[in-house]
Amino acid sequence: MSHSGTLRLMAVDREHVLKEAAGLLTRKATAGMDEIAKAAGISRATLHRHFAGRDALIKALEELGIAQFGGALDAARLDEDDAVTALRRLITEAEPVAGFLAFLYTENQLFEGEQTNDGWARLDARIHALFRRGQEEGDFRIDLTPVWLTEALYGLIGAGAWAVHEGRVARRDLDHSIAELLLGGIRRSMEK
Amino acid sequence: MSHSGTLRLMAVDREHVLKEAAGLLTRKATAGMDEIAKAAGISRATLHRHFAGRDALIKALEELGIAQFGGALDAARLDEDDAVTALRRLITEAEPVAGFLAFLYTENQLFEGEQTNDGWARLDARIHALFRRGQEEGDFRIDLTPVWLTEALYGLIGAGAWAVHEGRVARRDLDHSIAELLLGGIRRSMEK
DNA sequence: CCCGAATGAGACATCGACGTCTCACGATTT
DNA sequence: AAATCGTGAGACGTCGATGTCTCATTCGGG
Numbered sequence: 413m414s415h416s417g418t419l420r421l422m423a424v425d426r427e428h429v430l431k432e433a434a435g436l437l438t439r440k441a442t443a444g445m446d447e448i449a450k451a452a453g454i455s456r457a458t459l460h461r462h463f464a465g466r467d468a469l470i471k472a473l474e475e476l477g478i479a480q481f482g483g484a485l486d487a488a489r490l491d492e493d494d495a496v497t498a499l500r501r502l503i504t505e506a507e508p509v510a511g512f513l514a515f516l517y518t519e520n521q522l523f524e525g526e527q528t529n530d531g532w533a534r535l536d537a538r539i540h541a542l543f544r545r546g547q548e549e550g551d552f553r554i555d556l557t558p559v560w561l562t563e564a565l566y567g568l569i570g571a572g573a574w575a576v577h578e579g580r581v582a583r584r585d586l587d588h589s590i591a592e593l594l595l596g597g598i599r600r601s602m603e604k
Numbered sequence: 605m606s607h608s609g610t611l612r613l614m615a616v617d618r619e620h621v622l623k624e625a626a627g628l629l630t631r632k633a634t635a636g637m638d639e640i641a642k643a644a645g646i647s648r649a650t651l652h653r654h655f656a657g658r659d660a661l662i663k664a665l666e667e668l669g670i671a672q673f674g675g676a677l678d679a680a681r682l683d684e685d686d687a688v689t690a691l692r693r694l695i696t697e698a699e700p701v702a703g704f705l706a707f708l709y710t711e712n713q714l715f716e717g718e719q720t721n722d723g724w725a726r727l728d729a730r731i732h733a734l735f736r737r738g739q740e741e742g743d744f745r746i747d748l749t750p751v752w753l754t755e756a757l758y759g760l761i762g763a764g765a766w767a768v769h770e771g772r773v774a775r776r777d778l779d780h781s782i783a784e785l786l787l788g789g790i791r792r793s794m795e796k
Numbered sequence: 797c798c799c800g801a802a803t804g805a806g807a808c809a810t811c812g813a814c815g816t817c818t819c820a821c822g823a824t825t826t
Numbered sequence: 827a828a829a830t831c832g833t834g835a836g837a838c839g840t841c842g843a844t845g846t847c848t849c850a851t852t853c854g855g856g
Contacts, residue, residue, distance in 0.1 A: 442714055444843060455804045457846095465845070496791065518710050521766075522634055546790070553792045559772050560781050561790060567763025568756055574713075575755040589752050597789030598738070598753060599688065600745045636813060647834045649817095657815070 426462055429454065430476050433469065438511040439577075441518065445469075470519060477516045478531035480509045485538050495546030496595060502542070503569070503591045510573035517570065536562055568594055618654050621646065622668050625661065630703040631769075633710065637661075662711060669708045670723035672701045677730050687738030688787060694734070695761070695783045702765035709762065728754055760786055 432452040436443050443451070445466060449459040463469040484505035490498045506513075520528060543561045546552035552561075572590050575581040581589060624644040628635050635643070637658060641651040655661040676697035682690045698705075712720060735753045738744035744753075764782050767773040773781060 440716065442716070445845090446843085456844095457805080458803060460845070461802085466843090499790075524632060524634070543790075551792060552790050553788070556781060556785060556790070557773075560767065560777075561785070563763050563767040563772060564760055564781075564785050567759040567766075570763075571755045571759025574759075575752065580751050580755060581749075585752075589748060589756075593748060593753070593756050593786075593789065595789050595791045596745070597785065597787050597791075598691075598735075598744050598748070599787045599789075600743060601793070637815090638813085648815095649835080650833060652815070653832085658813090 425454075426472075428452065429459065429462055430472055434473055434476060434512050434515075437473070438515050441515055474516055474520075474529055475531070477509070477512055478529065478535065481506065481513060481535055482531075484509060485535065490538060490542045491545070495542060495549060495551045498542055499546070499595070500587075500591050502539075503565075503594075504587050506569055507573070507586055507590075510569045511577060513566075514570040514573055517566070539565065565594065617646075618664075620644065621651065621654055622664055626665055626668060626704050626707075629665070630707050633707055666708055666712075666721055667723070669701070669704055670721065670727065673698065673705060673727055674723075676701060677727065682730060682734045683737070687734060687741060687743045690734055691738070691787070692779075692783050694731075695757075695786075696779050698761055699765070699778055699782075702761045703769060705758075706762040706765055709758070731757065757786065 429452040433448045436448055436451040440447070445459060446456050448469070449456040452459065459469075463472060485502065488498060488502040488505045490502060492498060539562045540558040543552060543558035547554045547558070568590050572581065572586050576583050576586055621644040625640045628640060628643040632639070637651060638648050640661070641648040644651065651661075655664060677694065680690060680693040680697045682694060684690060731754045732750040735744060735750035739746045739750070760782050764773065764778050768775050768778055
């Protein structure tokens with residue numbers, strides 16, 4: 413059937429457009445539809461044929477971000493090994509999508525009125541579980557809640573991505589910087 | 605001279621308008637000039653009499669933010685006591701203005717083209733100095749750069765303010781949560 | 797080779813936010 | 827009381843981004 417073939421091609425193109433849009437908006441959050449179209453290598457008209465409007469595009473990007481971050485969580489295998497090792501893997505896997513996530517993060521707070529996508533809550537829950545496991549296994553301190561630890565992780569990943577974007581931190585140091593600070597804190601430890 | 609008297613009154617009103625604008629924009633970053641005027645209790649016309657336009661208003665807000673954060677740094681007395689204690693004071697003093705700072709932070713990245721205000725660099729330098737002192741005095745680890753520690757501090761304060769705004773963290777726990785995580789990290793310490 | 801679907805280019809209308817202007821009102825000063 | 831100043835209300839024009847539409851072109855399958 414040429415019909416399903418057409419649909420498949422559309423889907424592929426859609427995916428490609430989304431990726432390009434994500435890359436552009438990560439660098440320039442205020443990019444307009446014309447710039448997004450140009451970045452994706454298509455015309456503004458075709459962009460509107462794929463996505464009903466800017467809102468629909470952002471929604472689709474949110475889904476993409478959720479899927480990508482979910483994939484990072486999968487790749488990090490959060491319930492294998494000890495929680496410290498799993499957290500290190502999480503940071504490594506999340507770093508490539510950190511900039512895009514930061515964009516969606518700030519974009520969400522501009523919607524303000526509408527309900528946030530359930531996908532984020534599900535991702536949050538997986539990270540909460542990691543921190544809880546670390547606490548139960550005695551690796552993590554218990555005087556800070558998993559909710560706060562999750563927020564702090566997001567904050568540090570976002571700050572790190574931004575610092576790299578601004579050239580204040582080298583990308584190759586990022587994983588290590590985030591993981592070491594988050595795990596050990598600023599204080600010089602006695603045990604070393 | 606009634607002239608200088610008029611100027612003084614204008615300045616006072618200006619200050620008041622700026623404070624109200626800061627409060628509103630902290631809650632709703634997309635607020636328009638009409639909403640800002642209403643929040644300040646003046647008409648849109650008068651708002652334009654005080655500030656040439658939205659850009660000028662944002663610039664003035666940036667100055668206010670720099671002044672407020674600078675005041676927080678002063679109040680924290682960064683070069684007294686040991687660096688750990690000073691950092692704790694800094695977090696406590698910075699927390700009330702964290703939301704507003706976060707707004708300016710995200711607002712700055714939308715300008716993108718223009719140069720950033722020197723004031724931020726001066727504030728950064730003061731915090732760098734605190735971290736450097738902590739390293740030199742042996743309180744802070746030396747494998748993380750003061751630049752990264754500063755970015756991380758900003759990230760955690762911003763994430764904390766947002767978490768409070770979202771109701772995920774209690775405001776009264778914020779200081780403690782930020783300071784403990786930043787200083788000690790997630791890992792359960794052996795020394796306790 | 798022919799036909800249809802998808803695309804690109806551009807014109808066009810819409811919409812919201814912004815900035816400017818005018819006018820009338822109230823308060824303060826003289 | 828008269829003049830002046832600051833203000834509020836609102837109309838008006840501008841501008842950029844968005845969304846829709848048309849039409850010529852191109853590409854691929856039949």
